[in-house]
Amino acid sequence: MNNKENESNNTSSERRELLKSLATVPALAAFLIAFWQKWRRDALKKTNLLSNLVQEKVAPAVVSDVSNSKHLNLGIIGYGGRGHHLVRGAGFAHLGWTESAAENARKNKLDKAFATYMSQEDLNCSLVGVCDLFDVRAEEGIEASKNETRPGSKPVQTATRYHHYKELLANDDIDAVIIATPDHWHAQIVIDAAKAGKHVYCEKGLTRTFDEAINVYDAVKKTGITFQLGHQNRQVEANEKAKQIIDQGLLGPINLVELTTNRNSPWGAWVWDIHPEGNARTIDWDTFQEQAPNKIPFGEEALKRFFRWRCWFDYGTGLSGDLFSHDFDALNQIMEIGIPKYASSTGGIYFFKDGRDVPDVWNATLEYPDKDLTVLYSATLSSNNSRGNRIMGHDATMQMGGQSNAGSVSGFVVTADSESTQYKDRLESGIINPQYPIYTYTPGSKQIDGVTSATSRYFANKGLLYTYREGKRVDPTHLHIKDWLEAIRSNGQPKCNIEMAIHEAVSCHMATESYLQGRRIEWDPVNRKLI
C-alpha cells in the first residue's frame, strides 16, 4: 500500500515537474499561431499586390564577352567635364581622377566611385584621338589614354592631340567619335563625322536649334552610321521596371505627368569655375564661337562664356536641353510618348541675375491630344525641395525619385488611387490601402552608397549616376557607351538611337521656342516644321 502510495506520489510529482518544465511552451505555441496568421495575411497581401499585378522580369544581364570582338578606336571631341565622364565610361580616366577617386575611397569607406570604375567591363577599345579647344583639357585627354589604372588590360595605344575636329575625323584609324562639345557645335560635327563614316555618340541635347536637329537626323539616316544620344537613363534599371508596370496597365489611364528639376547652388546653375590656366594662349576662342550666332572678342566675358556656356542661348538652350531633355527622354523610354502636338513654356531669370540669358525658373507644358496626355515640366535653380517625377494614373500614381524615393537612389513607389476603378474591390475589402505603396522599387537595397553632394544626389535620384544590374552598382554612362559599341559591332541599334534623339530634340526645341517667341508652338509632322 505504502509502495503504491509512494509510486503514485512519485508519478504525480514527476508530472508536476514536467508541467513546470514545459509551462511556457504554450506561449511559444501561441507565438507560432499568431506568427502563422500574420504571415498568411501578409502573404495574401503580397499575392494580391505583387505577383498578380507585376509580372517580374529578370533584369538585363550586364556581362557579355567582348574579348573576341572587334577592337575599336575612339576619338573624343570636347574633353570637358562631361567628356571626362564619357571617356571614363569607355575605360579611360585621366590620372588626376583615378588618384583623387582612390584617395576619396581611402578617406570615406562608403565612397564607391573608384571601385565602381575599376569593376567596369573592359570594352576592347582604345582612345586614339583627343580634340579640345583648351590645351589643359586636351593634355588630360592624352594622359587618360595612357593611364594604366583602368579596368582590364593596359592601354594599347596613346592618343594623338588634334587642334581641330576635322583633322581628327580625317584619321582613318578612328572608327567612332564621342562628341561632348557645347551644344552649338553638335550639329556640324555630327554631320561631318557621319559624312566621314564615323559612328557617333553625341551628348544631349542633340542640337542648339530645331533646324540643326532635322539636318542631323537626315545626315545620320543617309549615311547609316550607328548613332547614340547621350541619355544614359536608357540604361537605368528603374526605368525598365517602371515601363513594365505601366505597360501592364497597373496605373490605369494616364492623363497627366509631372516632371521636375530642383537645384539650389551656383554649381547646379552652371556657374562653374573658370580654369586658372584659361587664357588667350590656351583657349582657341575663335573656333569655339564660330557656330554661335553672336560673337564677342576674347576677354573676361569670353572666359565666362567658355566655361559656363550653358548660361547663354548662343551655345545651348539652358534648362531645356540640359535637364528637361533627361526627364523627357526617361519618360519617352517609359511611356513612348514621342513628339507632342503642342508645347508652351514660360519662365524668367529670377535668381541668378549674373548676365545669363537663359531662364533659371522655367515651366513647360507638352500636349498630346491623340494620347489624352499632358506632360508638365517645372524647374527651379533656387530651391532644393526635390519633388521627383510623378506619373498620375486613374488607378495609381508612380512617384520616381524626389521625396518618395524609398530612401534609395533611383527608386520609385506606386500607390493606388482611393477612387480607382481597377482596384475598387481590393480597396473595399481592405487588401489595398491607398495610404501605403502597392509596389516599391528600391535598387541595390542591400548595398550602401556614399552619394555625398546635393548635386550628385540630384543626379543619383534621377538615376543618372548609378544603376544596378543583378544588385551590383554600375555607372549607366559606362553601360550607355557599351550599348553603343555593341551596336557598332553588331550593326544594330543602340537604345537612344536617332529616332529617340529626334523625339528629344523636337520636343525640347518646341518648348524652348515657345519661351523665346512667347507663344504656343505646334508640330507639323508631315512637313517637319514648327508652326
Added chain:
Amino acid sequence: MNYSQYQLVSLTVLRVLIGWHFLYEGISKLISPYWSSAAYLLDSKWLLSGVATTIVSNPTLLSFSDYINMWGLTAVGALLMLGLFSRYATVAGLVLVLLYYFFAPPFTGLEYSKPAEGSYLIVNKNLIEACALWVLFMFPSSDIIGLDRFFKEQINKGDEHE
C-alpha cells in the same frame, strides 16, 4: 532562489514577453529579403559610429552583422520563451540590446535621420529592455518554470544514480 508564487509568475511573464519580442524581431528580419542592419548602422552616432561605418563598408562584416542579428535575436527569443539555457540567452540578449543602445544613444545633441517613435532623453526602450534582461539574469526563473528545470532534474537524477 526562493520566490513567492506571485514573484515567480512575474519573472516568468517578463521572460516570456521579452522572448516573444526578440523572437519576432529575429524572424521578421529572417523572412524579409530586403532587411539589412546597414540602415541602422549608417545612422549610428557617438562612440561606435566609426565601427558602424567600418562594418557597413565591408560586405563580409555587413553580412556577418546581418546574420548575427537575424539568428541571434531568433535564438535568444526562442530560448527565453522556453526557459532553455536561459542564463546564456539572457546575457546574449543583454549584449545585443546594449549594442543597439550604444550604436544610437538618445543623447542630447545627437540628431538621427529617422525620428524615434517616442520621446527619449538618454533613457529609451532599448535601455529599459536591457535593464529588464539584467533583472532576469539576477533573478533566474527558468530552473523553476522552464526547460532548464527539466535538464536540471535529469542531471540531478544522473547524480543520484552514480
